Amino acid sequence: MKNAIASIVMGCAVALSATAYAAGDTSNTDMASSAQQGADANNSMSHGEVKKVDTAAGKLTIKHGPLVNLDMEAMTMVFKVKDPAMLSQLKVGDKIDFVAEEVNGALTVTKLQKQ
Structure with missing residues (x-):
């Protein structure tokens, strides 16, 4: 029984950390996109x-x-x-x-x- 509970807790922890990691990746992509748009504005004619x-x-x-x-x-x-x-x-x-x-x-x- 203890092994089953420990497995469930570990599974939830892994799922939660993967979700947090994916959310962090998305925000970094948005910032890179914003930086590119800023660079485009500086170089636009x-x-x-x-x-x-x-x-x-x-x-x-x-x-x-x-x-x-x-x-x-x-x-x-x-x-x-x-x-x-x-x-x-x-x-x-x-x-x-x-x-x-x-x-x-x-x-x-x-x-x-x-x-």
Whole structure:
């Protein structure tokens, strides 16, 4: 009788620990998924229209939609460009997709694609 009770108790303990382990695995997966979504948001492109190209200063004025990664609303503003060669392909009125990041305290376009 003691062996039967001990077996039942051990079986319950194993089942309970397996359930707790599985629940822990699920929460870790959710956190990894959230971290990936955060990374995707940082790398997602914003949309805009070129309003001014200043090749001498290495700057670009863009009328843009919300910049999710910088928590900014839509507006028109001036950005530095990471690579001045980006400016040679642009003219006023071009529609662009871009990524802007804060680099050394300055808002900088780090990726750029013409639409």
